[in-house]
Amino acid sequence: MTHTVLVTGVSRHIGARVASVLAADPDISRVIGVDTVPPPSLTRDGGISLGRTEFVRVDLRSPDIAQVIAAADIGTVVHMSLVSAPSRSGGRAAMKEHNVIGTMQLLGACQRSATVRRVVVRSTTAVYGSSPRDPAVFTEDLEPHDGPSHGYAKDAVEVEGYVRGFARRRPDVTVSMLRFANFMGPGVDSPLTRYFTQPVLPTVLGFDPRLQFVHEDDAVEVLRRMATEDHPGTFNVAGVGVLLLSQCTRRAGRPSLPLPAPAFTTLGSAARGLGLVEYSPEQLRLMSHGRAVDTSRLENELGWRPKFTTAAAFDDFLRSRRLQPFGGGRS
Amino acid sequence: MSVPDEDARVIPISAAPSYTDEPEPLAKFLAFLRRRIGGDYDVDEFGYDAELTDKVVLELIRPLYHHWFRVETAELKNIPDEGGALVVANHSGTLPLDALMLQVALHDEAGRALRLLGADLVYQLPLLSHLSRKTGHTLACREDADRLLRKGELVGVFPEGFKGVGKPFSERYKLQRFGRGGFVASAIRAGAPIVPTAIVGAEEIxxxxxxxxxxxxxxxxxxxxxxxxxxxxxxxxxxPLPSKWMIEFGEPIRTDDYDPSAADDPMLVFNLTDHVREVIQQLLNELRLRRGPAFPPLL
Incomplete structure (x- = not known):
């Protein structure tokens, strides 16, 4: 039986790695990667070899994606194309359109398709929000008190809503939704990794949030398994354990600068205006109240647990950026 | 160069004059400092930093415990050595110092970390919320209580809440209403014993x-x-006024003979909640008599 996989968002790091892993799998006959921009060149921008992945440049917001799915007899769709921060040119409106309308188009095309048997969607633990009134550790079934009200997290909540609707309408399709903690690792470039490479780390005065990371290798492995085996349901994906923000700054050997919450927001938007880093309101809440999730459902389903703990993932990231705690490395 | 006499030169390192099995206090302190500065320590998923709690926070409270309030404990054997259990105590004193004293008592004398379930107000305040998490406590909600008990932790709860800690002096040692009995339901779901606990002395501070x-x-x-x-x-x-304190742990009330689904039976939960409340009130009355006056008569 031939097995064709469609991967969206291949021009970004994790998407590219997933596509190349799937392309190396002999059981998969074709891997088609789509994205709105071409993948970065291998030699200059540190791109990743996509193997025999066929790249198609498609704007997810347009109905072209339906043609790709119809033409190639796609069996599995891995939807990775969720943008976490507005691009400098497009801004928030374009980001929201890309995330939400893009997912709607893709799911619409999947619903029409007679060949799609499996859909894997990348979501985020940000859908739980961060609040002092919620339990310390989120399980998949928990309804948060204060769900996210804007930004990336809101997009993810909406995307999840459409995915659930799709799963209801096509019960014959296996739908896996993965809520990833923040990616961490040598190749990851996210608002959070950029935050940790600043010379001074602003924090919110009086708050020391719990953070959780998932190593890129583990994220790729989870996505590979979900794309090649049937694991229906919603799963949290995170490295074991938590790190406090104060632990992270100490491990990175960077001085932290505690600011009262209003100053943190003001400085954040100023830095954003200069294009340095993004501080969105939900990031302020994460930096105040933190978030941890329970991953036992994923571990039971796969019979596997992430190779990197949260702390190990962060240390691997620090090694790749040559960051060390004060007074040298740990023994 | 002459070859040295081997028997005389080679001595086992443990016999060397400077060698001791226990590292020097200073070396231990430097290692501690190094771990703290490098961020090389563990916190659990609730944010509990056991090392900070033991070495710094409790160290600051211990003088208050031993010399100011002269806390005495009784019936520590009722605290299980391991596994989940729910310590239910009376709450008083305007400021919740009784929570800190109970934590020192259980940490130092029973060797168990106390994981308290706190009011949501605590978790909205800067500094206090994260200090509370670092010392092992979390928000009083069903999910966190169940999770801690399932992990075999010793969970503490003051079911009177603000009604207890903020009651007027004229109502001292009179237990207030016990919330909605959520703690009893959690204990039943986990099959964990409930340890009724009386704290005498906090009312007068x-x-x-x-x-x-x-x-x-x-x-x-x-x-x-x-x-x-x-x-x-x-x-x-x-x-705080230096009143004399006593903490007594009562006989554990077993919940493992109930079916976990009994937690959804409100009648049963209410009755058990009332029972726990009565046991604590009785313990409290006896212990108060045993303690005598809160302040020693002045000379």
Whole structure:
């Protein structure tokens, strides 16, 4: 039986790695990667070899994606194309359109398709929000008190809503939704990794949030398994354990600068205006109240647990950026 | 160069004069400092930093425990050595110092970390919320209580909440209403024993004679007390009175013979909650008699 996989968002790091892993799998006959921009060149921008992945440049917001799915007899769709921060040119409106309308188009095309048997969607633990009134550790079934009200997290909540609707309408399709903690690792470039490479780390005065990371290798492995085996349901994906923000700054050997919450927001938007880093309101809440999730459902389903703990993932990231705690490395 | 006499030169390192099995206190302190500065320590998923709690926070409270309140404990054998259990205690004293004393008692004398379930107000305040997480406590909600008990932790709860800690001095040692009995349901779901606990002494540390209700509402606080010395003496009025304290742990009430689904039977949960409340009130009355006056008669 031939097995064709469609991967969206291949021009970004994790998407590219997933596509190349799937392309190396002999059981998969074709891997088609789509994205709105071409993948970065291998030699200059540190791109990743996509193997025999066929790249198609498609704007997810347009109905072209339906043609790709119809033409190639796609069996599995891995939807990775969720943008976490507005691009400098497009801004928030374009980001929201890309995330939400893009997912709607893709799911619409999947619903029409007679060949799609499996859909894997990348979501985020940000859908739980961060609040002092919620339990310390989120399980998949928990309804948060204060769900996210804007930004990336809101997009993810909406995307999840459409995915659930799709799963209801096509019960014959296996739908896996993965809520990833923040990616961490040598190749990851996210608002959070950029935050940790600043010379001074602003924090919110009086708050020391719990953070959780998932190593890129583990994220790729989870996505590979979900794309090649049937694991229906919603799963949290995170490295074991938590790190406090104060632990992270100490491990990175960077001085932290505690600011009262209003100053943190003001400085954040100023830095954003200069294009340095993004501080969105939900990031302020994460930096105040933190978030941890329970991953036992994923571990039971796969019979596997992430190779990197949260702390190990962060240390691997620090090694790749040559960051060390004060007074040298740990023994 | 001459070859040295081997028998004389080679001595086992443990016999060397400078060698000791225990590292020097200074070396230990430097290693501690190095771990803290490098961020190389563990916190659990609730944010509990056991090392910080033991070496710094409790160290600051211990003088208060031993010398100011002269806390005495009784029937520590009722605290299980391991596994989940729910310590249910009376709450009093205007400021929740009884929570800190109970934590020191269980940590130092029973060797168990106390994981308290706190009011949501605590978790909205800067500094306090994260200090509370680092010392092992979390928000009082069903999910966190169940999770801690399932992990075999010793969970503590003050079911009277603000009604207890903020009650007037005239109502001392009278238990207030016990919330909605959520703690009993959690214990039943986990099959964990309930240890009724009486704390005597906290009632007298800040005798609350009145309440500045208007100011309290303005500041978003549940109450703002008037004591004999506060706000009269300003910050000096915050020094707690050195009352004599006693903490007694009662016989554990088993919940493992109930089916976990019994937690959804409100009648059963209410009855068990009332039973726990009565046991604590009785313990409290006896222990108060045993302690005698809160302050030694002046010479």
């Amino acid at each position: 800040y005798p609350k004679l009145g309440d500045l209700k208007f100011l309290a509402r303005l500041l978003g606080l549940p109450y703002l007390p008037i004591t004999p010395f506060f706000p009269l003496l300003g910050p000096l009025g915050l020094v």
